[in-house]
Amino acid sequence: MTTSNDAYESLLQFMYRAPIGLVQTSLDGDIEMINPKSAQLLMPFSQDGSLDNLYTLLQDSAPTLRQLAADADPASGIICESLRISLHPEAAPSPSSPILSLSMLRLVDDLLLAVFVDVTLEVQHEQQVLSRKLSEAERVDKLTGLPTRVAALELLQTALDRPATDTRYGCALLYISCNRFKLINDALGYNIGNQLLSLIAGRLGSTLRSRRRDGEVMDGLPLTARIGGDEFAVMLDDLLVPENVTGVAQRILDRLGRPYAIGPHKIYCSVSMGIVVQNRDSGNASDLLQDASLAMEDAKRAGDSRYAIFEPGMRASARQRRSVEDDLQLALAKNQLFVVYQPVVGLQGEQYIDGAIDPCAGMEALVRWQHPVRGVVSPVEFIGIAEECGMIDAIGEFVLDTACRQFMTWQALLGPRAPRKLAVNLSREQLSHPGLAGIVDGILRSSGMPASCLQLEVTESLAAQSGSVLTRLHELKALGLTLALDDFGTGYSSLSSLHQIPVDTVKIDRSFVRYGDTSLHHRILIDATIRVAHSLGMDTVAEGIETFAQAEIVRQLGCDKGQGYLYSKPVVAADFASWLTDTTVASKS
Numbered sequence: 001m002t003t004s005n006d007a008y009e010s011l012l013q014f015m016y017r018a019p020i021g022l023v024q025t026s027l028d029g030d031i032e033m034i035n036p037k038s039a040q041l042l043m044p045f046s047q048d049g050s051l052d053n054l055y056t057l058l059q060d061s062a063p064t065l066r067q068l069a070a071d072a073d074p075a076s077g078i079i080c081e082s083l084r085i086s087l088h089p090e091a092a093p094s095p096s097s098p099i100l101s102l103s104m105l106r107l108v109d110d111l112l113l114a115v116f117v118d119v120t121l122e123v124q125h126e127q128q129v130l131s132r133k134l135s136e137a138e139r140v141d142k143l144t145g146l147p148t149r150v151a152a153l154e155l156l157q158t159a160l161d162r163p164a165t166d167t168r169y170g171c172a173l174l175y176i177s178c179n180r181f182k183l184i185n186d187a188l189g190y191n192i193g194n195q196l197l198s199l200i201a202g203r204l205g206s207t208l209r210s211r212r213r214d215g216e217v218m219d220g221l222p223l224t225a226r227i228g229g230d231e232f233a234v235m236l237d238d239l240l241v242p243e244n245v246t247g248v249a250q251r252i253l254d255r256l257g258r259p260y261a262i263g264p265h266k267i268y269c270s271v272s273m274g275i276v277v278q279n280r281d282s283g284n285a286s287d288l289l290q291d292a293s294l295a296m297e298d299a300k301r302a303g304d305s306r307y308a309i310f311e312p313g314m315r316a317s318a319r320q321r322r323s324v325e326d327d328l329q330l331a332l333a334k335n336q337l338f339v340v341y342q343p344v345v346g347l348q349g350e351q352y353i354d355g356a357i358d359p360c361a362g363m364e365a366l367v368r369w370q371h372p373v374r375g376v377v378s379p380v381e382f383i384g385i386a387e388e389c390g391m392i393d394a395i396g397e398f399v400l401d402t403a404c405r406q407f408m409t410w411q412a413l414l415g416p417r418a419p420r421k422l423a424v425n426l427s428r429e430q431l432s433h434p435g436l437a438g439i440v441d442g443i444l445r446s447s448g449m450p451a452s453c454l455q456l457e458v459t460e461s462l463a464a465q466s467g468s469v470l471t472r473l474h475e476l477k478a479l480g481l482t483l484a485l486d487d488f489g490t491g492y493s494s495l496s497s498l499h500q501i502p503v504d505t506v507k508i509d510r511s512f513v514r515y516g517d518t519s520l521h522h523r524i525l526i527d528a529t530i531r532v533a534h535s536l537g538m539d540t541v542a543e544g545i546e547t548f549a550q551a552e553i554v555r556q557l558g559c560d561k562g563q564g565y566l567y568s569k570p571v572v573a574a575d576f577a578s579w580l581t582d583t584t585v586a587s588k589s
Ligand code: C2E
Pocket: 342, 365, 366, 367, 378, 379, 380, 383, 396, 399, 425, 426, 427, 457, 486, 487, 510, 543, 544, 545, 546, 563, 564, 565, 566, 570
């Protein structure tokens, strides 16, 4: 028969031997009873080797404990449950820096019971699982299931380090970047953008798998990875001859360039590709990827759906571009940019007698850069770079603002002899920004420029592109200004799609005009362009007129206006005013 004394003795024995720490304290935290496990667990927390008061002992590790005890709900008596206590909270868990879990209860009015459990190992395990998960996330792209850039670099390095077999030439790295993916994201949202990326990854995989099916390669699949938001890499290390790479590249370009169907949308997303072909046994993976990306940028600059093969010279031109980029950052602040004006003259109407022209039809504003070392730099050299480095908006605003103010100055000074219209170029990048119409409106207001006198020029390849660009064009037109399609004939859109673009003027590119008087083929194209434009209520400007013969041809074909060195090169504002005065006098006499 067990007595209550025996039971008490058993309880004490249990407490004494229990593998968990048990401590009984007064309301003030004075320790009244402590079992050996507690003493072992709490000793590292004691600064003077004593275990007298629980609050003092834990004041650094659990400073709120006293307050928690005071606030405890009397009904349940719970002070805290599984509170994690660590000697060095900022350190990783280690046996020398244990982590304890504390649960505390108010038993009767003046008695508290604390239970300590050593959870150091548990926390270590949790952290290992977490870091494994993190490193998996770092290595596997969640959206496409492909290796990430980090993983691709490792795999690529392993492949490069592997000795080449005698039958295979070496490897090629293909760096694939989607063109204008941002426009798709902006227009259709991230969800569709993500679906599109998965489809692209899938199509890339199936294109490469088909090489195997077709017996083009024997074993293994090439390494495919997603190395950036809209960028993929493919490593082919099964090339028998290096020339094979262009066949694969072209097939990828063709397949990825076909439309994607997502819900009701039919989406076109072409890609540009950079290729590095390299002997195995040599090279560093990140250098190889870098070289491939330089080639890709070259391909992208050349236009849609192209590949470029890396050449060492690309490194030097990339350095040159970067130095232009650095200088350009300062150009605006240092007032090195300025605007020149080229007249746009009237070719039809009563003024046109024996080659005399209407000099006041308009002018085009063109930006220039007075570089401290290189002299005057052409926009052809820096507009593209400004687009890439995010400076085009600031430059575009500067040109528009300067030109509008200049236009108004001439209106005030010259009255009816002032140009009637101002044309300003917009770049591809500017058109992708939703705030563009607001900025243009602000400049019109602050300069006092009537919207109807402003014409914004967009390039042909650009205007035909996407719904979001069309939306932007309509927003601009809603301000009351007009739009011109620049360089017509050099892009992809055809005469038959001209009606889809909300422009008022078509500018026939110089490459047509310069052969207008010598080539029947070009004359027919100019004629057709003018006819279609007029049938749609648009007027026409012939660009780059250099000779009387060219001027006469385009005039006879009905072209409304002309622009070119025959009349004047682009000149600074003061020279433009003199040109206007001289030409007005000449055309009257
Ligand atoms: P664009 O808008 O088609 O401008 C016409 C270009 O043809 C100008 O070159 C002009 O100087 C040149 N040009 C005019 N008449 C003749 C001619 O008779 N013969 C020859 N050979 N060339 C002629 P520029 O000023 O070097 O500008 C080149 C391009 O740079 C422009 O082509 C335009 O696309 C872009 N650009 C210029 N200024 C700006 C700007 O402020 N913003 C943006 N986004 N682009 C600009």
